[in-house]
Amino acid sequence: MSAAKLFDMTGQVALVTGASSGLGVRFAQVLAEAGAAVALVARRDDRLEAVRADIEKAGGRAVAIAADVTDRGAMTRAFDAAAQAFGTVTVLVNNAGVVASRRAVEVSEEEWRRVIGTNLDGVFFAAQEAARRMLAAGRGGAIVNIASILGLSVAKGVAPYAVAKAGVIQLTRAMALELASKGIRVNAIAPGWIVTDLNRDYLASEAGAAIRRAIPAGRFGEASDLDGALLLLASDAGRFITGETIVVDGGQVVAMRG
Numbered sequence: 203m204s205a206a207k208l209f210d211m212t213g214q215v216a217l218v219t220g221a222s223s224g225l226g227v228r229f230a231q232v233l234a235e236a237g238a239a240v241a242l243v244a245r246r247d248d249r250l251e252a253v254r255a256d257i258e259k260a261g262g263r264a265v266a267i268a269a270d271v272t273d274r275g276a277m278t279r280a281f282d283a284a285a286q287a288f289g290t291v292t293v294l295v296n297n298a299g300v301v302a303s304r305r306a307v308e309v310s311e312e313e314w315r316r317v318i319g320t321n322l323d324g325v326f327f328a329a330q331e332a333a334r335r336m337l338a339a340g341r342g343g344a345i346v347n348i349a350s351i352l353g354l355s356v357a358k359g360v361a362p363y364a365v366a367k368a369g370v371i372q373l374t375r376a377m378a379l380e381l382a383s384k385g386i387r388v389n390a391i392a393p394g395w396i397v398t399d400l401n402r403d404y405l406a407s408e409a410g411a412a413i414r415r416a417i418p419a420g421r422f423g424e425a426s427d428l429d430g431a432l433l434l435l436a437s438d439a440g441r442f443i444t445g446e447t448i449v450v451d452g453g454q455v456v457a458m459r460g
């Protein structure tokens with residue numbers, strides 16, 4: 203088989219959380235284009251429908267499933283719906299996430315729980331659900347968790363977010379260790395600053411210009427900069443890679459850590 207063929211996702215069933223905007227839309231499009239059938243999960247079903255229509259227009263297969271990652275019952279039903287549409291989920295992209303920017307002394311209990319609940323609890327329970335189903339189906343699979351460089355380094359005003367993302371990186375390693383012998387790989391991507399609706403205005407500001415100067419590559423990332431890491435970790439091309447976190451940040455972490 204040619205090496206390029208290893209990236210072919212034909213026959214795979216991917217479930218992408220947070221597929222209604224930003225990076226999740228791109229992840230879903232890339233996996234569909236590579237041949238996977240894709241279950242799109244997020245809360246805003248009108249947006250999911252639009253993403254589904256775009257993927258199908260481009261010749262891919264997708265289903266839109268509205269669910270909140272903090273609601274375990276809803277997520278169980280989402281995995282059921284994905285399985286009903288396409289078969290057992292073999293690739294999970296755990297991408298749904300929320301940000302919060304407030305100094306630690308000002309973070310309310312509600313905000314702390316919202317960020318940890320979405321970005322860490324939500325990631326764990328979706329990964330657990332996916333792994334249980336892969337095990338029950340007797341087949342391997344790939345779980346790709348979307349972390350952040352803020353899980354590896356810190357900045358002011360992001361305590362709950364940074365804690366959740368550091369947890370995601372360690373969760374990735376812990377689950378990889380337990381599941382490797384079953385053919386289930388668990389990896390993470392730690393993006394740096396990638397322009398999405400989430401941060402477009404902020405990155406265009408004076409503060410954004412200062413951040414850009416700290417990125418050795420001299421620019422912010424764009425969603426397509428993550429295509430290669432995603433396909434590597436989701437496909438057979440990454441069949442011997444597990445427990446890893448791939449940093450995609452234009453060199454920012456290297457610059458910070460020296």
Ligand SMILES: NC(=O)c1ccc[n+]([C@@H]2O[C@H](COP(=O)([O-])OP(=O)(O)OC[C@H]3O[C@@H](n4cnc5c(N)ncnc54)[C@H](OP(=O)(O)O)[C@@H]3O)[C@@H](O)[C@H]2O)c1
Nearest residue numbers: 220222223224225244245246270271298299350395396398
């Ligand atoms: N952009 C960056 O620079 C960057 C850098 C590092 C890491 N990341 C990570 O990349 C991921 C995607 O970020 P993004 O920039 O694409 O942000 P985004 O455009 O705001 O997308 C976040 C997605 O998560 C979904 N979501 C949020 N809470 C949810 C919940 N409770 N249940 C289900 N879905 C939920 C949102 O959909 P609904 O609102 O429709 O539910 C949306 O689709 C996040 O995990 C983020 O931390 C982003």
